[in-house]
Amino acid sequence: MRVNVTVNGRKTAADDVWEGESLLYVLRERLGLPGAKNACEQGECGSCTVYLDGTPVCACLVAAGQAEGREVVTVEGLASGDAQAAGEGGLHDVQRAFLAAGAVQCGFCTPGLIVQAHALVERAAGRVPDDAEIREALAGNLCRCTGYEKILDAVRLAAAQRATPTAPTPSP
């Protein structure tokens, strides 16, 4: 079957999609977007987290056909979406916070964590969430390298940066 879906702001279509296929497979294997990672295929690890109509979900648990006519944003969309506003490499603030905090080791869980952390930072809207809130928000994203401490640092950093607007306008 054909699946029509808007991905990272672009209307696109995938053909020859098997009816039991996941949105994750469509993104990675049919649309050439390998950012969301394929690991557990049962919603346990969160490495395939993407936005579906603005809500973070595990792409491995969305049937491809359920994405018909809907909007998906992957980790690739976070970077390019802010390309003009952001600095180096067009990375999003949350991504740069992960780099700055050293919250990345092997990197496999990173795209899912970035999307989930992005959702948290957006929801907090300038407030720096406490540890309990961060841990709860990231409870569905497994990382086997970092021990999470630097990931928590990265989220606090990203949230704090969002709280302080960049380059305050000088008064005349």
Place this chain on the structure above:
Amino acid sequence: MDFLRARTWAEALELKAERPEATPIQGGTDVMVEINLDRGRPAALLDLNTVGELAGWSREGEWIRVGAGVTYARLIDELGEVLPGLAQASRTVGSPQIRNRGTLAGNLGAASPAGDGHPPLLASGAVVEAESVRGVRLIPIARFYTGVKRNALAPDELIRAVRVPTAAGPQYFSKVGTRNAMVIAVCSFAIALHPENRRVGTGIGSAAPTPLRAVAAEAFLAGELDWTLGRAGGSALDPEVAARFAELVAGAAAPIDDVRGRAAYRSHALAVMARRTLGWAWHDYLRAGRGAR
């Protein structure tokens, strides 16, 4: 495999009547795992995400009618005050990503004995609203579970909604697992006090082939509790009553040894959860009574 899309509830019922072997899919948090891991391949998927009628909940007298498309995230955000036991259980489901997609009706469709939604539904006396082209059928929750991952739905029926009585007294849910998130229950327990008719509701999860009530424990406790709040503000819980209640709850279960835990551990944990949740609920009951005077 076929992918069937329903745009309206009427269309969904027609499709299910034509293709009774089709597996309904909402959040996909159970159905897609089966397909991804090749544990089963449904003949067809019937997507209900697009059926707008299922996406909301409404208040109907003393009941909340939770549409089959309402996610756990919305249960937590919108119904925590009126359905506290169910909201507590919903908070323990999977992870934020799972709660953003998973639904209570999906829990009922899958009918896993470990489903987190079942114990509070049993404790509060919910009713499943099943529908087919033949009409609507209201199934009391205690009669809904018929075996391991089996339920009372006919092949042409779909779950339209779950009707849950609004809480008239304290409700608590407790769950044992290896982590505080992303855990399939080793066992779980829900209690609901119904002061209006001096009844007690219970629900046991993951400790028998189906979720079930601890009927003898309910009857015992309802008779022993001193429901009168009076001028003194009611009396404290008798530890012996709590212990006997816990024993009866554990006795109602029929646990097995499996990868998540041993039968003996499950019985022990159920007794602990029964005693604790009763303590919390009775504390709330007395406090509310004092506040009301």
